[in-house]
Amino acid sequence: MVRPVIGIIGNPHLINSEYLVHGAGEMNSRAVREICNALPVIVPPDALLAPIEELMEACDGFVFTGGRPNVHPKEYGEDLTEDHGDMDEKRDGLALPLIRALVTRGQPYLAICRGFQEMNVAMGGSLHPEIRDLPGRDNHRMPPDGTLEEKFALRHDVCFTPGGVFARMLGAEVVRTNTLHGQGIKEPGPRVVIDGHAPDGTPEAIYIKDSKGFGVGVQWHPEYSAAQDPVSRPLFSAFGAAVYEWRAARSGPA
Numbered sequence: 001m002v003r004p005v006i007g008i009i010g011n012p013h014l015i016n017s018e019y020l021v022h023g024a025g026e027m028n029s030r031a032v033r034e035i036c037n038a039l040p041v042i043v044p045p046d047a048l049l050a051p052i053e054e055l056m057e058a059c060d061g062f063v064f065t066g067g068r069p070n071v072h073p074k075e076y077g078e079d080l081t082e083d084h085g086d087m088d089e090k091r092d093g094l095a096l097p098l099i100r101a102l103v104t105r106g107q108p109y110l111a112i113c114r115g116f117q118e119m120n121v122a123m124g125g126s127l128h129p130e131i132r133d134l135p136g137r138d139n140h141r142m143p144p145d146g147t148l149e150e151k152f153a154l155r156h157d158v159c160f161t162p163g164g165v166f167a168r169m170l171g172a173e174v175v176r177t178n179t180l181h182g183q184g185i186k187e188p189g190p191r192v193v194i195d196g197h198a199p200d201g202t203p204e205a206i207y208i209k210d211s212k213g214f215g216v217g218v219q220w221h222p223e224y225s226a227a228q229d230p231v232s233r234p235l236f237s238a239f240g241a242a243v244y245e246w247r248a249a250r251s252g253p254a
């Protein structure tokens with residue numbers, strides 16, 4: 001059986017402070033393989049190496065992964081400050097136009113954490129550089145120390161719009177998630193629908209109004225222990241079903 005291909009947008013990492021590699025968390029590939037039943041392919045986060053037109057033909061769907069560097073504020077019309085932390089303009093240069101093209105085409109994608117923020121910016125929204133500094137907001141950052149299990153521990157609820165896209169897809173109006181981010185949505189893009197919030201009001205789940213295809217973004221990390229998590233499994237399953245439908249519509253049943 002020829003499985004659909006899901007492109008997993010990677011991140012740059014320096015090995016020994018000198019050797020640049022492009023990679024993505026194994027947990028993303030595992031969720032794509034085990035739940036979506038698709039072939040995971042890690043995509044270099046550089047549009048010069050992986051032009052989006054070629055990517056959209058080579059892959060049936062995409063996962064926009066998390067990443068420590070932030071989206072450059074110039075992408076939403078703001079000046080860079082120290083608060084914005086590290087940047088990755090090459091990834092911005094691939095992810096933002098790719099998301100816009102996927103929305104236009106109706107090709108499936110799942111946006112996670114930085115990917116969620118890229119989705120909002122790509123569609124005309126803005127970000128706040130440090131949401132824990134906002135009145136009434138909690139600290140959503142990854143614990144600086146501890147085990148991976150502690151860093152990805154479930155730490156807050158997400159409340160979905162009753163009867164909305166996420167509530168129907170995940171079969172619940174309130175779910176429990178992890179949280180590993182410092183930035184967050186400030187203003188949603190004109191077509192960005194915020195369908196889920198944390199108790200402190202932080203946007204946690206979005207989709208694009210009047211989209212032709214499957215495309216959702218989550219601020220948390222559903223890829224962690226996805227096969228065992230009651231929220232992650234239906235999320236990746238719905239994404240996988242959309243990718244299979246895309247593949248079947250393009251070239252017959254996979």
Ligand SMILES: N[C@@H](CCC(=O)NCCCC(=O)O)C(=O)O
Nearest residue numbers: 066067068069113114181182183
């Ligand atoms: N940089 C953004 C997005 C956060 C994110 O994607 N976190 C996952 C990586 C966690 C880590 O390696 O620190 C933000 O901080 O909001």
